[in-house]
Amino acid sequence: MTLRSRAAVAARGLGKMRMRMGRVTIARRTRQSGRGEPAAYRAGHRVCTKKNVPLYRSHPRVHIRPILAFVTGLAVGLLLDAASPWPMWASSAGRRVWTSVAIIVVGIALFVWAIQTLRRAGTGVMLHRSTSAIVESGPYGWSRNPQYVACALLICGGACLANSLWPIVLLPLVLAVVHYGTVRPEESYMIRKFGARYVDYQRRVRRWL
Numbered sequence: 001m002t003l004r005s006r007a008a009v010a011a012r013g014l015g016k017m018r019m020r021m022g023r024v025t026i027a028r029r030t031r032q033s034g035r036g037e038p039a040a041y042r043a044g045h046r047v048c049t050k051k052n053v054p055l056y057r058s059h060p061r062v063h064i065r066p067i068l069a070f071v072t073g074l075a076v077g078l079l080l081d082a083a084s085p086w087p088m089w090a091s092s093a094g095r096r097v098w099t100s101v102a103i104i105v106v107g108i109a110l111f112v113w114a115i116q117t118l119r120r121a122g123t124g125v126m127l128h129r130s131t132s133a134i135v136e137s138g139p140y141g142w143s144r145n146p147q148y149v150a151c152a153l154l155i156c157g158g159a160c161l162a163n164s165l166w167p168i169v170l171l172p173l174v175l176a177v178v179h180y181g182t183v184r185p186e187e188s189y190m191i192r193k194f195g196a197r198y199v200d201y202q203r204r205v206r207r208w209l
Helices: 003-036 066-083 093-121 146-162 166-194 196-204
Strands: none
Touching: 066 146, 066 166, 093 146, 146 166, 166 196
């Protein structure tokens, strides 16, 4: 056997050894993965998504980013107002500005409160992160989607500040897009992951208000 042939045989043997070692490592990690899995996963929710990703590592497959929907609705409303003004009221500018600021402050406070509540619970805040718990404290005790309620308040505040009815008129359409493109997929994901616990939460807490 020539030196080149011996080198080729040795390289094949080394490749097979690396494959075996990789399989052993994967098997060990698979056996040990239960230690770090969420309680819901250990309890039996070993459901996988279409891409065979364990559900405790998955995230909601939403069709639209809600922030994008709200920002687009406000922008389109302001563009329509620039083309065809539709004033909201004819009262003094001072009263309108103070009312707008109050609505915007409430919206920002509610949004921050909802995000901080999720962070304190240790669950995913962004839609591309996995949800590890059903949060029922804070604003989630009276609304299942307080962050979207906050965004709706911000649109109302922005419309009031711009003295335009267009964003208010478009708001139901924006909420419908968020409902079918984001909220419904999120709820389906939560039901698959948490089962009867989330269904019970749905019965006790409204979707919006």
